[in-house]
Amino acid sequence: MDRRKFLRQLGLLTGAGTVSLTLGNVPVRAFAKPLFNASAVNGKVLVLVQLSGGNDGLNTVVPFADSNYHNARPGIRIRENDVLRISNNLGLHPSLQPFKNLYDDGELVIVQNVGYPNPDRSHFRSTDIWLSASDSNEYIEDGWIGRFLAKAFPEPENFNPNHPMAIQIGASQSMLLQCTCQGQMGISFENPNQFYQLINGSTADNDPPPNTLAGEQLRYIKQIAAQSIQYAQIIKDAADNVENKVQYPNTSLGRQLAIVAELIAGGLETPVYLTSVGGFDTHSNQSNSHANLLQNLSGSISAFMEDLKLLGAANRVVLMTFSEFGRRVEQNGSGGTDHGTAAPLFVIGKNVKGGVVGSNPNLEDLDNNGDLKYEFDFRQIYATLLQDQLGMSADKMNEVLLGNFETLPIIDVKHATSGGPVSFSLYQNYPNPFNPATQIRYELRIPQYIRLVVYDPTGAEVVTLDQGWKQAGSYTVTFGNGRYPSGVYYCRLISGSYKQTIKMVLLK
Amino acid sequence: MTGLQKISDWDEKAVIHILSRTILGYTQQDIDFALSLTPDDFIDNYLLADKPEPTPPFWVYDSSSDNATERTRELTYWWYNLMIRQGYSFREKMVLFWHNHFVSEIDKVGLPQRMYWQNKLFRDYAFGNVKELTKKVTIDPAMLIYLDGDKNRRGAPNENYARELMELFTLGIGNYTETDIQEAARALTGWRVDGVTSYFQENRFDNGIKTIFGESGNFGYEDVVDIIFRQPACAPFICRELYKEFIYHVPDENFVNQLADILRQNDYELKPVLSALLKSTYFHSEEIRGSKIKSPVEFVVQVMRQFNVNTPDYNFMRQTAEQLDQKLFDPPNVSGWDGDKRWINTTTLPARNVFTDSIVEGEKPNGSDLTFHIDLVEFARTFPEPENAAALVNDIAKIFIQFPLSEKRIEYLLETLLDGAEVYDWSTFDPQAEKRLKLFFKTLMRLSEYQLS
Numbered sequence: 001m002d003r004r005k006f007l008r009q010l011g012l013l014t015g016a017g018t019v020s021l022t023l024g025n026v027p028v029r030a031f032a033k034p035l036f037n038a039s040a041v042n043g044k045v046l047v048l049v050q051l052s053g054g055n056d057g058l059n060t061v062v063p064f065a066d067s068n069y070h071n072a073r074p075g076i077r078i079r080e081n082d083v084l085r086i087s088n089n090l091g092l093h094p095s096l097q098p099f100k101n102l103y104d105d106g107e108l109v110i111v112q113n114v115g116y117p118n119p120d121r122s123h124f125r126s127t128d129i130w131l132s133a134s135d136s137n138e139y140i141e142d143g144w145i146g147r148f149l150a151k152a153f154p155e156p157e158n159f160n161p162n163h164p165m166a167i168q169i170g171a172s173q174s175m176l177l178q179c180t181c182q183g184q185m186g187i188s189f190e191n192p193n194q195f196y197q198l199i200n201g202s203t204a205d206n207d208p209p210p211n212t213l214a215g216e217q218l219r220y221i222k223q224i225a226a227q228s229i230q231y232a233q234i235i236k237d238a239a240d241n242v243e244n245k246v247q248y249p250n251t252s253l254g255r256q257l258a259i260v261a262e263l264i265a266g267g268l269e270t271p272v273y274l275t276s277v278g279g280f281d282t283h284s285n286q287s288n289s290h291a292n293l294l295q296n297l298s299g300s301i302s303a304f305m306e307d308l309k310l311l312g313a314a315n316r317v318v319l320m321t322f323s324e325f326g327r328r329v330e331q332n333g334s335g336g337t338d339h340g341t342a343a344p345l346f347v348i349g350k351n352v353k354g355g356v357v358g359s360n361p362n363l364e365d366l367d368n369n370g371d372l373k374y375e376f377d378f379r380q381i382y383a384t385l386l387q388d389q390l391g392m393s394a395d396k397m398n399e400v401l402l403g404n405f406e407t408l409p410i411i412d413v414k415h416a417t418s419g420g421p422v423s424f425s426l427y428q429n430y431p432n433p434f435n436p437a438t439q440i441r442y443e444l445r446i447p448q449y450i451r452l453v454v455y456d457p458t459g460a461e462v463v464t465l466d467q468g469w470k471q472a473g474s475y476t477v478t479f480g481n482g483r484y485p486s487g488v489y490y491c492r493l494i495s496g497s498y499k500q501t502i503k504m505v506l507l508k
Numbered sequence: 509m510t511g512l513q514k515i516s517d518w519d520e521k522a523v524i525h526i527l528s529r530t531i532l533g534y535t536q537q538d539i540d541f542a543l544s545l546t547p548d549d550f551i552d553n554y555l556l557a558d559k560p561e562p563t564p565p566f567w568v569y570d571s572s573s574d575n576a577t578e579r580t581r582e583l584t585y586w587w588y589n590l591m592i593r594q595g596y597s598f599r600e601k602m603v604l605f606w607h608n609h610f611v612s613e614i615d616k617v618g619l620p621q622r623m624y625w626q627n628k629l630f631r632d633y634a635f636g637n638v639k640e641l642t643k644k645v646t647i648d649p650a651m652l653i654y655l656d657g658d659k660n661r662r663g664a665p666n667e668n669y670a671r672e673l674m675e676l677f678t679l680g681i682g683n684y685t686e687t688d689i690q691e692a693a694r695a696l697t698g699w700r701v702d703g704v705t706s707y708f709q710e711n712r713f714d715n716g717i718k719t720i721f722g723e724s725g726n727f728g729y730e731d732v733v734d735i736i737f738r739q740p741a742c743a744p745f746i747c748r749e750l751y752k753e754f755i756y757h758v759p760d761e762n763f764v765n766q767l768a769d770i771l772r773q774n775d776y777e778l779k780p781v782l783s784a785l786l787k788s789t790y791f792h793s794e795e796i797r798g799s800k801i802k803s804p805v806e807f808v809v810q811v812m813r814q815f816n817v818n819t820p821d822y823n824f825m826r827q828t829a830e831q832l833d834q835k836l837f838d839p840p841n842v843s844g845w846d847g848d849k850r851w852i853n854t855t856t857l858p859a860r861n862v863f864t865d866s867i868v869e870g871e872k873p874n875g876s877d878l879t880f881h882i883d884l885v886e887f888a889r890t891f892p893e894p895e896n897a898a899a900l901v902n903d904i905a906k907i908f909i910q911f912p913l914s915e916k917r918i919e920y921l922l923e924t925l926l927d928g929a930e931v932y933d934w935s936t937f938d939p940q941a942e943k944r945l946k947l948f949f950k951t952l953m954r955l956s957e958y959q960l961s
Binding site for chain 1: 659666667676794797801842843855857911917
C-alpha cells in the first residue's frame with residue numbers, strides 16, 4: 001500500500017495533499033520547549049489516573065465490620081458477605097477482584113482517608129486544589145506536576161532526545177501539566193498514530209508575537225503548534241516499537257493505559273503520564289453504576305501492570321489513582337451519595353510496599369456536614385512520589401508542593417533503584433592502548449537509562465558516546481578515529497547514581 | 509465610568525471587531541451594511557434583534573425514546589443551520605452561551621426532545637431577563653433530570669441542583685454556605701418530569717420553614733431564585749461570564765462591576781447590558797482586539813459564513829467540532845466547556861488545520877467529497893479589487909483574521925498567493941489562479957492568528 005492510500009484509510013489526510021508552511025526557513029525547534037535529561041529521574045515513570053466526579057471511598061474500600069457504615073447506607077451498603085476481605089474489618093468492593101490480586105501480591109497500597117483541611121465540596125474547586133496542590137483557600141494557576149518538571153529539568157541540555165516532559169492521553173490539556181513559569185510542560189493526544197497524521201504537513205514559524213493580550217494568546221498557540229510538530233514522530237516511533245502483550249478492557253481507560261504502556265516500553269523517556277476516567281459523581285442509584293466504574297478501573301489498571309511486566313518496564317512505573325473528593329457517609333434520598341471529603345486512594349506498582357497505610361475511616365467523628373475527617377494530606381502522597389519514585393530532593397520538593405509534607409511508607413526504596421551496580425557492567429576497551437580507535441563494550445542486565453561518557457584527565461567531558469533508555473543486552477561503541485590527541489582518557493557508564501569507569505590510553 | 513463611554517468612531521475597525529465577537533463570521537457586505545447605519549441603530553436594532561421562533565423538528569412533542577441518537581444529530585444540524593442563517597442577530601451565540609452556562613448533558617437527560625425544549629428556553633430568553641430564565645431553568649425537564657431535581661423530595665433531599673445553582677449558575681464559590689445549599693434543596697423539592705414536561709407534586713414538597721441567606725419562610729423554587737438574585741454577588745457573577753464570553757477570558761473586576769450596576773438597575777434584563785458593552789470604549793480598546801480563542805462551534809460556523817456557504821456539510825461540521833472537543837448538547841461536565849486556551853492543544857490545533865484544508869479542497873480527510881464546493885475564483889471576485897493582488901490579500905485578511913497582522917505576515921501571504929509570479933502578473937483569469945488561491949486560503953487559515961477573534 002502506498003503511503004497516501006495508507007493515510008487516507010486512516011481518514012486523516014486532506015484531499016489534495018497538505019500544505020506546507022515554512023516561514024523564513026526557520027527550524028521547527030525555534031519554539032520548542034527546553035529539552036531535558038531523563039536521567040534526572042533515572043528512567044522512573046509516574047502514571048496518574050484521575051477519577052472525575054468524586055469517587056465513593058466508603059464503597060470502594062469498605063469498613064464492613066463497622067455498624068455505623070451499614071446504618072448510614074441501608075440501600076447501597078456492600079454486605080459483609082460480598083466484600084473481598086483484606087483484613088477482619090476491611091474489604092474491597094466486589095468489582096475490585098483485580099485490585100485484590102495486586103494487593104495480595106504486595107503490589108498495591110491503599111492509603112486511607114486522604115484529604116485536606118477545610119475541604120471544598122465543589123467538583124471544580126476541589127479538582128483544582130488536587131491538581132495544583134494548593135491549600136483550600138489558596139488559588140494557584142498551575143499544576144504540581146508542571147512545577148515538578150520545571151524544577152527537575154531546569155536547563156536545556158543540548159545532547160538530549162526531544163521527548164515530551166509529560167503526556168496526557170485525551171483531547172484536552174490539564175492544569176496539572178502547566179507551570180506558570182514555563183507554560184505548558186506536557187502535550188496531549190488521543191493516540192499516537194492519529195497524532196502523527198494530524199501533524200503531517202505543518203511546520204512552525206518564528207514571527208515574534210506582539211506584547212499585548214492578543215499577542216500572549218498567539219504565543220501560546222504557536223507554542224502548541226511547535227510542540228505538536230516536534231513530538232509527533234518520536235511518539236509514533238515509540239508506540240510502533242513494541243506491542244501490548246495483554247488484552248485490555250475495551251473502555252476509554254483501558255485504551256488510554258494500553259497506549260501509555262507502549263510509550264513507556266517503546267523507549268519514550270517521558271516521566272509523567274496523565275489518564276482519566278469520568279462518571280464518579282454518583283448522586284442517584286449508584287449501586288450498579290459504581291460497580292461498573294470500579295470494574296473498569298481495576299480491570300484496566302491490572303491489565304496495564306501485567307503488560308508492563310511482560311514488556312520489561314514494570315520496575316520503573318508507579319501508578320496513583322486520585323479523585324477530587326469522596327462522598328458523604330450517609331446515602332441521600334435517591335439511592336446515591338452527595339459530595340463528601342476524605343477518601344482512600346491507590347498506589348500501585350511492582351516497587352510499592354503493599355498493604356494499607358492509615359486506619360479505618362472513623363464514622364463516629366464526622367464534621368458538621370456528616371463527612372469524614374482526613375487523616376493524610378493528599379500532598380503527603382505527592383511528596384512521597386516525588387521523593388521515593390521520581391528521586392527529588394526534599395528542598396526542591398517543598399518548592400514544588402509549596403510547603404513541607406511528611407512522606408509516607410508507600411514505595412519500597414531499595415527495590416526502586418533500577419540502575420544498581422549489579423545491573424550493568426562496563427568492560428575494558430580493546431585494543432588498549434589504541435590508535436586510532438578502540439571498541440568499548442558494556443552490558444545491561446535490566447532495561448535502564450544510561451549515559452556513556454569519555455572524560456580527559458582534568459575531568460572535562462570529551463564526548464558522550466551513547467545515551468538513552470536501553471533494553472537489556474550487550475552494546476559496543478567505538479571511540480577514537482584520530483580526532484583526539486595522545487593521552488589518557490576515562491570512559492564512564494552512568495545509570496542513575498551508579499557509575500563504572502575504565503581507563504584508556506591513546507598512543508599515536 | 510470611563511469604560512462605559514460610548515465610542516465616537518464608527519469605522520471599519522470598530523465594525524470588524526464588533527462583528528467578529530457577535531455573529532460568528534462576517535463578509536465584506538456585512539461590514540458595508542453596518543457602516544451604512546449608526547452604531548445605535550446597528551447594535552440595538554440588528555445585532556440585538558429578536559427574531560421569529562424557528563420551526564422545530566416535528567418529533568419534539570412526543571416522548572418516545574426512539575431514534576435518540578439520530579434525533580440528537582438532527583437537532584444538532586438544526587441548530588447549526590440557525591447559526592449559519594442567523595443574519596445580524598447574535599441570538600444563536602447567546603443560545604450557545606446559555607447552553608454553556610446552564611449546562612445539561614444529553615447522556616443523562618436521555619431524550620433529545622428535552623434538549624430541544626431547553627434549547628428553546630435559551631432562545632426565548634437569549635437577550636431576556638436572567639432571573640426569569642433562571643426560574644424557568646430550575647423546573648426545566650432536562651435540568652431536573654440532569655441535576656437530580658426530580659429525585660429531590662421531602663425527607664430525602666438531593667443537593668445536586670441547589671449546589672450548582674449557587675456555585676455555577678448565579679453566585680460563584682465562596683458566596684454561600686453549606687446550610688444555604690441544604691435549605692435551598694428543601695425549597696426545590698416536589699418537581700418531577702413526565703416525558704417532555706415537568707410538573708409539581710404537592711406531597712413530595714417539603715412544606716416547612718427554610719432559612720436561606722438569612723431569610724426564612726415556606727419557600728418554593730421561585731423564592732429561592734428571588735433570594736439568590738438579591739445577593740450582591742449575583743449580578744457581578746453573571747456579568748463576569750458575559751465579560752469572558754465577549755471580551756477576554758480574564759475578567760476585569762472594575763468593568764464587570766460597571767456592567768453589574770446596569771444589570772441590577774434593569775432588574776436583570778440583559779439587553780441594556782449587552783448594548784452598553786458593545787458600544788463601550790472599553791470593548792473597542794486596542795488591547796481587546798484579536799484576544800479571544802475561537803470555540804470549535806464558532807470555528808466551524810464562521811468558516812462557512814466567511815465563504816458565504818449557505819448550505820454547508822452539517823455532518824462534517826458536527827464531526828469536526830466533536831473532534832475539537834465541543835459536542836453540542838454534550839458538554840464535558842456541569843461547569844461546561846472551559847474554553848480559551850483549553851480549546852487549543854497538540855491534538856485540536858492540527859485538527860483545525862486539517863478542517864480548513866478540507867473546506868478549501870472540497871474534500872474530506874477520508875477522500876470523500878464535501879456536500880458543497882467553494883468556487884475560490886468567484887469568491888475572490890466578490891472583493892472590491894480582485895485583480896490587484898496586494899489589495900485582494902488585504903481585503904481577504906480583513907474578513908478572515910482579526911489579529912493585527914504584521915507587515916511580514918501580509919508579505920508572506922502575498923508571496924503565497926503569487927506563488928513565484930510578479931505582482932503585476934496576478935489575475936483571477938489566469939489558469940493558475942484557482943491553484944494559487946487554494947494554497948493561499950489554506951495558508952491563511954493555517955496561520956495561528958486565524959484561531960483568534
